[in-house]
Amino acid sequence: ENVRCNARLAIFAGVRYALIYGDDDSTNQRVEATRRDFAANVSHELKTPLGAISLMAEAMLESRDDPEAVDHFGRRVLKEATRMGSLVNELIGLSRLQEGRIPDFSSVDVDSLVDDALSSAGVSAEVAEISLVADDPIGVQVRGDRTLLLTALSNLLINAINHSSADDVVSMSRKTVVMNDENMVCIAVTDRGIGIAPADQGRVFERFFRVDKARSRATGGTGLGLAIAKHVAASHGGHIGLWSRPGTGSTFSLYIPIDPSDSDTGSENTEEQ
Numbered sequence: 001e002n003v004r005c006n007a008r009l010a011i012f013a014g015v016r017y018a019l020i021y022g023d024d025d026s027t028n029q030r031v032e033a034t035r036r037d038f039a040a041n042v043s044h045e046l047k048t049p050l051g052a053i054s055l056m057a058e059a060m061l062e063s064r065d066d067p068e069a070v071d072h073f074g075r076r077v078l079k080e081a082t083r084m085g086s087l088v089n090e091l092i093g094l095s096r097l098q099e100g101r102i103p104d105f106s107s108v109d110v111d112s113l114v115d116d117a118l119s120s121a122g123v124s125a126e127v128a129e130i131s132l133v134a135d136d137p138i139g140v141q142v143r144g145d146r147t148l149l150l151t152a153l154s155n156l157l158i159n160a161i162n163h164s165s166a167d168d169v170v171s172m173s174r175k176t177v178v179m180n181d182e183n184m185v186c187i188a189v190t191d192r193g194i195g196i197a198p199a200d201q202g203r204v205f206e207r208f209f210r211v212d213k214a215r216s217r218a219t220g221g222t223g224l225g226l227a228i229a230k231h232v233a234a235s236h237g238g239h240i241g242l243w244s245r246p247g248t249g250s251t252f253s254l255y256i257p258i259d260p261s262d263s264d265t266g267s268e269n270t271e272e273q
């Protein structure tokens, strides 16, 4: 759980992004409704661990003569408090991402980004007995915020691991593609896990949406990982694609524009889309 949190917490050192709303009435109403739902979700998500913490603190006080019980409840209080901390940090990060500060991008090497994402998920994969594999380097740079891109990829990898079974393989691949006349890099994370039903595929990027709440809680999920990844992609002028079939697995693909100053765009790998 801590590994997952750390991967996401690493994220938010200085996050900047503009969320552009339309200004017609129906858009305003929709935005307002989304905001209300979001506020209700936030209070629910914070109240749940807070309630558990209060109950366990009471139990600790009642069993203060029993060191084993104190130890048991103490650990659970710590676990819930850590969960709350990571949720609050993710919320702050997400709201900064939506706030609209101007990004100061630099040139980011795709191959080292993929390597770092794989390392950040290494322990989680080991614990879950899942093999992480990756394809060959492509030697391409994108313009972006490295920390944010790493967060997005780590979130996709951790999700892939959490929805696979022991001995499964999670793979990362990278290639250059041309979309709407723009050179992009596509970094894909593929699992052979439980997959996502078509009706849920559009919703998984919503804040706090989970197909299976119990599973998400058990793996330390906050329901924000994909919302964050989606906003990171948008803030780079890119997007995230999803292909999934229940029982077969899922592929999440992060598309980011190539750094225009990178003259060698790995053209032999380029695919028209």
Ligand code: ADP
Pocket: 155, 159, 160, 161, 163, 191, 193, 194, 195, 196, 204, 205, 209, 210, 211, 212, 216, 220, 221, 222, 223, 224, 225, 226, 227, 250
């Ligand atoms: P969480 O913290 O619950 O993982 P996310 O925003 O990262 O939140 O994901 C939202 C939901 O999407 C998850 O709870 C899960 O139901 C579903 N999901 C995400 N990634 C996968 C995947 N690789 N395979 C199956 N389901 C997934």
